[in-house]
Amino acid sequence: MQQRLHKRMEAPGGTGNSVKWAYEESNRWGYLTDDFALCQIGTQQSPIDLKLSGGISHTHCPRFNYSNPVTGHLHNWGYGPSMTFNHPKGKYTCLPSMSFQEKAGQANETVYLTGWHIHAPADHTVEGYRSRAELHFVHVDAKGKPRAVLAFRIDPGTCDSRSSFLDDLPELVHCKDMKTMKTVKNFMPKAVLAEVGWFHEFWTYKGSLTSPPCTEGIRWFVARNVLYVGDKQMQDILYHSKYAARETQEIWQHQINV
Ligand SMILES: [Zn+2]
Structure with missing residues (x-):
């Protein structure tokens, strides 16, 4: 699957619109x-600035069913490394899944992990601080519509820091251009959760895709712990990345941690 610069949607299921846009002009996309x-x-645009002072979420706790390894291909999504998981066409329920409750009293909703991609620098900021990169785990509903994203802020750690998530991948050199793909077998998405404390502490809010067409209806989960x-x-x-951060958006109807 070849991705073309400036024409890539944030996640599968975009409109396929071919109008060119650029991250450097993210405040003009609407025109x-x-x-x-x-x-x-x-009214619920992403990304936003999150506050440590506002506390973390005690609701919408995600429950993960990431136990099984997946096969996919490592490639460049137009702006950086990404991986898309294999699944039968139009069928998503065989993929690793996550459940959460959208509203108190409602049944749990299950969404399916179709892959991940990295933005550099990070999309979300915390108290105005922008990490050097951000990893997005994109989840769709049973029909393939983007529904929820897990966000992991990435920064360099101390002398001994290493991410096993990256260690377990083949050399990212395969992400150097947008035509090259490398098959990855037995990828364990669960391992990334371990690196941020199993996502036990997080912010959540109602948001959107962070690139055009900026579709809303996306539930965001942002790990409080940084992936070092x-x-x-x-x-x-x-x-292997190109600038891929949208300006942070004004907080309006995002219902952060509510
Ligand atoms: Zn993203």
């Missing part, structure tokens, strides 16, 4: 075409 209007007038990587690992990510 480019009516299809991107939500980027300008939406080694200096060389950080440099590898940055080397």
Whole structure:
């Protein structure tokens, strides 16, 4: 699956609109075409600045069923390393899944992990601080519509920091251009959760895709713990990435941690 620069949607299920856009002009996306209007007038746009002072979430706790290894292909999503998991066409329920309660009293909702991609620098900020990169685990509903994203902020750690998530992948050199793909077998998404304390502490809110068409209806889960990587690992990510951060959006109807 070849991705083209400036035409890539944040996640599978986009409209396929071919209007060109650029991260460097993220405050103008809404003027480019009516299809991107939500980027300008939406009430739950992402990313946002999160506050430590606001506390973390005690509701919407995600429950993971990431036990099984998956096979997929490592490639470049147009802006950095990414991996898309294999599944029968149109069928998502065989993928690793996550459940959460959207509203108190409602039944749990299950969403399916179709893959991940990395933004550099990070999309979300915390108290105004922007990490060097952010990993997104994209989840869709049973019909393939993007529904929830797990966000892991990435920064270089101390001298001994290494991320086993990155260690377990083949060299990211396969992400150097957008045509090359490398098959990865037995990838364990669960291992990434362990690196941020199993996602026990997080912020959650109602948001959107962070690239055009800025579709809303996405539940975000942002890990409070940073995913610390080694200096060389950080440099590898940055080397294979292009600037991919949208300006943080004004908080409006996001219902953070509510
Ligand atoms: Zn993303």
